[in-house]
Amino acid sequence: MTAHDTSPSAGRSALIVGAGIAGQAAALRLHQAGWRVRVVERAARRRGGGYAVAFAGIGYDAAERMGVLPDLLDRHITPDALVYVKKDGRRAFTVPGPTVRAMAGERNLNLLRGDIEDVFHQKVREHAEFTFGTTVERIEQDADGVRATLSDGTEATADLLIGADGLHSATRAQVFGPESEYRRDLRHMVGVFMLDHLPEGLTPGTTASVTDTGRTLAVIDLGENGAAAFFGYRSEESDRELAEGPHTTIPRAYGDMGWVAPQVLDQLAAADDVYFDTVSQMEVDGWSRGRVVLLGDAAWCVTLFAGYGSALAVGGADALGAALEEHPDDLPAALAAWERRIRPEAERKQRLGRQVKGLYAPKDPLSLWLRDLPLRMASNPLMSRFLQRRLQIRG
Ligand SMILES: Cc1cc2nc3c(=O)[nH]c(=O)nc-3n(C[C@H](O)[C@H](O)[C@H](O)COP(=O)(O)OP(=O)(O)OC[C@H]3O[C@@H](n4cnc5c(N)ncnc54)[C@H](O)[C@@H]3O)c2cc1C
Numbered sequence: 075m076t077a078h079d080t081s082p083s084a085g086r087s088a089l090i091v092g093a094g095i096a097g098q099a100a101a102l103r104l105h106q107a108g109w110r111v112r113v114v115e116r117a118a119r120r121r122g123g124g125y126a127v128a129f130a131g132i133g134y135d136a137a138e139r140m141g142v143l144p145d146l147l148d149r150h151i152t153p154d155a156l157v158y159v160k161k162d163g164r165r166a167f168t169v170p171g172p173t174v175r176a177m178a179g180e181r182n183l184n185l186l187r188g189d190i191e192d193v194f195h196q197k198v199r200e201h202a203e204f205t206f207g208t209t210v211e212r213i214e215q216d217a218d219g220v221r222a223t224l225s226d227g228t229e230a231t232a233d234l235l236i237g238a239d240g241l242h243s244a245t246r247a248q249v250f251g252p253e254s255e256y257r258r259d260l261r262h263m264v265g266v267f268m269l270d271h272l273p274e275g276l277t278p279g280t281t282a283s284v285t286d287t288g289r290t291l292a293v294i295d296l297g298e299n300g301a302a303a304f305f306g307y308r309s310e311e312s313d314r315e316l317a318e319g320p321h322t323t324i325p326r327a328y329g330d331m332g333w334v335a336p337q338v339l340d341q342l343a344a345a346d347d348v349y350f351d352t353v354s355q356m357e358v359d360g361w362s363r364g365r366v367v368l369l370g371d372a373a374w375c376v377t378l379f380a381g382y383g384s385a386l387a388v389g390g391a392d393a394l395g396a397a398l399e400e401h402p403d404d405l406p407a408a409l410a411a412w413e414r415r416i417r418p419e420a421e422r423k424q425r426l427g428r429q430v431k432g433l434y435a436p437k438d439p440l441s442l443w444l445r446d447l448p449l450r451m452a453s454n455p456l457m458s459r460f461l462q463r464r465l466q467i468r469g
Pocket residue numbers: 091092093094095096097114115116117125126127128129187208209210238239240241242243244245264266369370371372377378380381382383384385386387
């Protein structure tokens with residue numbers, strides 16, 4: 075690199091685009107594999123907090139191998155209760171915290187998205203170069219390496235460029251083709267923002283939600299981390315809604331909802347940091363083109379419906395590092411072996427995401443009733459005690 079010397083002769087080097095969970099995990103894993111790493115991130119600084127995600131499976135296993143599991147365990151959060159509310163605001167049923175924990179089972183964490191990112195960042199920040207407020211404008215590659223022109227006017231060269239720049243990846247657009255070629259829209263919108271204060275009538279420490287036909291509103295109290303509001307709703311015009319933005323479309327979708335919706339919408343009007351996007355999967359036929367590889371949502375976005383994107387990002391980063399170690403002198407072989415390892419899991423989770431998409435905003439009252447049935451049963455005190463005992467014993 076010109077700004078930072080990572081020419082191939084000085085050892086193998088990677089340029090990572092995006093400092094989300096996938097980018098941070100890849101930075102740590104490639105550092106552990108002996109690579110020199112530089113990360114460029116478009117945002118001016120790291121984003122904290124955000125929504126809570128389930129973290130399990132290959133992500134959990136990978137975190138353990140990479141030595142970050144104790145730090146993740148420290149950040150684990152569990153709600154005191156899940157409260158399901160009827161449309162008119164009355165409580166439908168409550169699943170108590172111990173049952174929620176028992177149902178989650180072992181080796182399954184509930185973490186803030188920003189906390190996962192932070193744990194990896196703290197481990198790798200001394201060992202990789204991070205440049206914020208910068209993106210990649212042009213990518214060229216040949217047999218000797220990959221060269222990126224950065225938005226600050228400098229150039230960076232590396233042996234491998236990892237596009238970990240999320241659902242709307244610019245790396246993918248430049249090297250693989252336009253997003254429209256790969257995107258499968260699941261016809262839902264999702265919005266999340268941090269509340270200033272918990273709406274009146276909600277119990278601290280709980281996650282409370284109401285699902286009406288076609289839309290869900292949840293308020294998640296994260297204790298000392300504040301409280302977040304979550305909107306997930308069906309949309310037949312997701313691109314138009316995305317262009318209009320959350321301050322126009324969310325009030326339109328939820329304006330007639332009762333319960334705490336009016337209080338939440340008031341806070342939304344004043345919020346300037348709102349996560350808002352279409353719910354879309356990425357179906358990319360092959361995740362690498364020469365020396366450029368996609369990782370995380372940029373490659374395979376499984377969506378929140380699968381509840382597994384963070385786990386796949388971390389598991390994918392770990393497997394990439396392992397494949398590069400197994401094929402030290404053969405990049406194409408390493409990338410092919412890596413894709414063979416991860417693709418079946420990613421495609422399985424994409425299928426799951428498509429199957430369960432109706433759960434967030436069931437289209438009719440019967441689907442809604444069916445969705446709630448297992449949780450309703452778990453909220454029954456006898457069933458709740460049984461589940462706690464049984465699931466704790468079985469782990
Ligand atoms: C509401 C919601 C709930 C979810 N729940 C779960 C769950 O329960 N379990 C789970 O495992 N997953 C869940 N997920 C998915 C999970 O959050 C993502 O799959 C995971 O964070 C992987 O992210 P990533 O690093 O690939 O992409 P991102 O988080 O999108 O990160 C991409 C990074 O690249 C940066 N960037 C973008 N463009 C550029 C550019 N041109 N140049 C430089 N940098 C750029 C961005 O600023 C960002 O920092 C959920 C997602 C949502 C939205």
